[in-house]
Amino acid sequence: MIKLAIKDLKLFFKDKRSMLLSFALPIALITLFALAFGGVGKGKKDTKISMQVSDLDQSPSSASAMQVLDSLKNVELLKVPLEKAQENIKKGDEACVLVIHKGFSDSLNTGKELPLELQYDEAQEMQVGLLQQSLIPTIAMLPFNIGNPKAAMRNRFDSMVPGASDTVKQSIQHKSDGLFDAISMGEMQSDGSDDTGAGLFGGDIKMTKLVAAKKDNSLGLVQAVAGTAVMMLLFSVVGIGAGILDEKQEGTLKRLLYTPMNPIKILFGKMISANVISIFQLVVMFLFASLVFGLDIYSHFTPLVITIIATAFACSAFGVFLASFAKSRQQVQGLSTLIILVMSAIGGSMMPIFFMPAFMQKIAVISVNFWSIQSFYDIFWRNLPITSGTFLSRILVLLLIGTILNSLAVVLFRKNILKLS
Amino acid sequence: MIAIRELRKSYNSHEALKGISFNIKEGEFYGLLGPNGAGKITTISIMSSILTPDSGEVLINGNNIYTHPNESKKIIGVVPQEIALYNDLTAEENLWFWGGLYDVPKTELKNRIDEVLTLFGLFERRKDKVGAYSGGMKRRINIAAALLHQPRIVFMDEPTVGIDPQSRNLIFEVIEKLHSKEMTIVYTTHYMEEAERFCDRIGIIDNGQIIAEGTLDELKKSSNAKETIVITFNNLNDDKVQKIQSFWKDCNHAEDKIYFYTSDLKTELSKIISQCNDAGAEIHNIEIKKVNLETVFLSLTGKQLRD
Structure with missing residues (x-):
């Protein structure tokens, strides 16, 4: 299991496209959104x-x-x-x-x-x-x-x-x-x-x-960092999850099945590597925001770590679930692009959800992005303590989403991936 | 060592295995031959316990591999037909990974990796990514990865497909070394010369059944395969072909050649030549094809091995 995860991590860091998608692209988008959000709020909205x-x-x-x-x-x-x-x-x-x-x-x-x-x-x-x-x-x-x-x-x-x-x-x-x-x-x-x-x-x-938020954390900045980081994380974990399908196509999954390892550990290994990469990616994103845009991450260190872990868990579960659900990498790419863009739009990655109509705000709860971004708001804007019921309930929802999606992935992995190999 | 008992496996309405049974002794080199779709891959997959049969059993040293899957897997090495390696990892990293899955102690594994890299002539290139290797080099690492846990049984599924002669010869040398160390090897191939060269015994599978089994000599004897005399003529026409076919029924005509089939080459050859002369057909060339695995296979299955 650990060996699988280490191998996946090695492969990840050798894959220039994954590195680009996981780090360079999100950083570019954060920069863009952070600059763009400086002028937000001047327009009129007709929504109630x-x-x-x-x-x-x-x-x-x-x-x-x-x-x-x-x-x-x-x-x-x-x-x-x-x-x-x-x-x-x-x-x-x-x-x-x-x-x-x-x-x-x-x-x-x-x-x-x-x-x-x-x-x-x-x-x-x-x-x-x-x-x-x-x-x-x-x-x-x-x-x-x-x-x-x-x-x-x-x-x-x-x-x-x-x-x-x-x-x-x-x-x-x-x-x-x-x-x-x-x-x-x-x-x-x-x-x-x-x-x-x-x-x-x-x-x-x-x-x-x-x-009142601290001076260092402007709304636009938190929105840019949290919204973009979660959306891009979803894209990159789907890529990691789809690695299972690559393994199937290239014959390495079958070869893994020849070994004494329990087949389900193949999936667990993939989950571990997806989690590690997700955490690493989020850490890099927030460090970047701190160094370049002055986001104060150090006075919120513990809740930030908890939120990063919960977000990584939920997002990586989503990636692994999608890969187990699909039958080919092409199918995963098609599905993921659609689902992630929709989730990001309704969940507040692209714009703060209070800009959206009331019904959109209500359906935002089905999105991983919503719970994660709100948790980051709790930390950087609402300054909620780590013991706050509101903050903890959001973390709990993220962990619950992760657990449910991981469980479904196990079932689908047995049914689709192992059967097909 | 390996006992296959009445294996049956169906995919929807297609019956891939129809109750095959055979035994493989310890240290034996067993060739499993058959045309495409005959059931070889299904058999190997069941023997390596990644596929469950509908009925029947596979016993390794008397243990059913489905009740003791891990024990069986630890003593089996599988060389898959496809190159199942991580192209973005180096050869050494691939071997560390695959060997590590069998819980070989680190220091021991390090020695074995160096050993197989040397054995396959790739020690100097061990730090290169597998993706940068030639097809033959990849094939060598593909085999090496199956040997790191020092299995007692190795299943090799067409391990020399599509490679250069140099790599093929190197692989042959390694296979012979493994065989000399009393390793039990189950080998599938489309190359008859490989089966003839290595196999102690051969099982011929067709349409989900073992249709013949034995040593090469036993197979030759048991089959109805005949030696073939191929005569090329200068002035062959329909009239002359009819005359020849009237005295030798067991023959085929194709363009300027006639294929004569015989079980007694020594006595029949002069008779055939004399009667061809009598028919007025001018002989240009005579070629004799002795019975080999290819002709045995053809006579048993009615198909070329590559069909």
Whole structure:
């Protein structure tokens, strides 16, 4: 078994194409994606973005405000208690929570600044940015929709000219009342699509980073490294797994069967070498990201090692499974290209999954990429401790995927490969 | 040493082996000959326990190889027909790998690797990748890899296919050395001269059955193979062929040649020549083909060995 693995490792390091696919190509892609992701988040998305809301005011006004927010076309409102909402953000399940603090009703009626706070995960800053674009104009118009608009306008104008004399203030109030009358005669928009008043009447939300990443680890960088590394790893382990089919074709598998070795150990040897190469490949990828792009891997050393091992286990199992399932290298290549590209697309290797529609985010869980990339996010962005249930559950899923695929590979190996040889 | 008992094996509706039985003694060089598709590979695969028969058994030293597969495999070396080596590893690395699978101790294995590399004339090229070797050199390493655990039985499946004369001669020398060391060898080949040269006994398999078995002399005697007198004529025509065939029934005509078959060459040759002259056919050349394994095989199976 070990001898088989050593032989496979020797063959791997002598194969220039494998080395290119495993190291040079991923490094080139990481570089490309890392540079490309610098400008991510500037575009608009029409997909519905989920937003948690915690109502601490519990007043009819706050209820009405939530109704207004719920009517936004591109926002899916989730009413969640604050603690639960914060936990969801820390787990990476949700991007943010809009907190309606106590005193919201009073502020709305007296025209004071609304006590609203958006607590968010910096890792999902782009999603939060998109939300802000919808929220600010709507919140700015809340006093007109559900509050005391005249009071609101007077207070806002007052705050704009804090040192003005009473005469000036009275004049401004007179003008603002006139402006309010004009708006109430029909120019006011209630769906938030008209943001002409937003700049003038505020709409400011206090922004609080609930989960903040370390300076060294930008979202684009983690996405580029984790996403690319996992996708390329899948491609290279499929190549290693397909080595079984090469052995069959070249007669070495048959020759192995002549030896006293248990036939199933041939597969186990292949699994070991696939795991070792996978771990090595991931280590090289993260070292590269650390050296060239400054990704801080050393302060997350233990969880990173655990994630690399779990990812390597799941990915190599996928490669061996696919090779056992197929009947020729050509079949493996065709199948793997299709499956890996689909898994990478839905699992977040090509772009962060919060850019995707809700249904895509739900089906992402069938992808190895998803669990692995989320684990890397847990480490580098969410700064979750190694004992975190969220982090450990993702690791467990990766190990489970690996175990299931390896078990299936054993069955298929007996049925397809040994029978054919 | 090896006893094959009533082996049967079918692939779907095709019956590849129809209950073959034969014995091979310790130290014997046994040739298993047969046309393509006769059942040789199936037999060898079952004997090396990588294929399970539908019924029957293979006993090695009285032990059924399916109840004691590992014990059997440890004393068997198999030289496959295809070159089953890793092209990207050097000859030495290949031998380390294949020898290592039989749990030969490291120091012992090192000595054996050097020994076989020297034996096959490849010691100087041991650090070269097998992929860079010629076909003949690969064949030599292919055989060497099967000998590292010093098996008592070696199955050689066409070990000299497609190689240069120099490599073939070297392999022949090694095979003779192995045979002289009382190694039991089961050999399949399409080259009759190899079977005639090495085999103590030969089993001829056709259509999943052993149709003849014995030493070369025994096979010659038991078969109906006849010696052939091939006469080439200068002025052969249909009339003359008819006249010749009227006095010698057991012959065939092809272009300017007539093939006469006889069991008694000494007395019949002069008679045939005299009657050809009587028929007015002018003899250009006479060639005599004695009974050999090729003609025995042809008479037994009705096929050339390469069919």
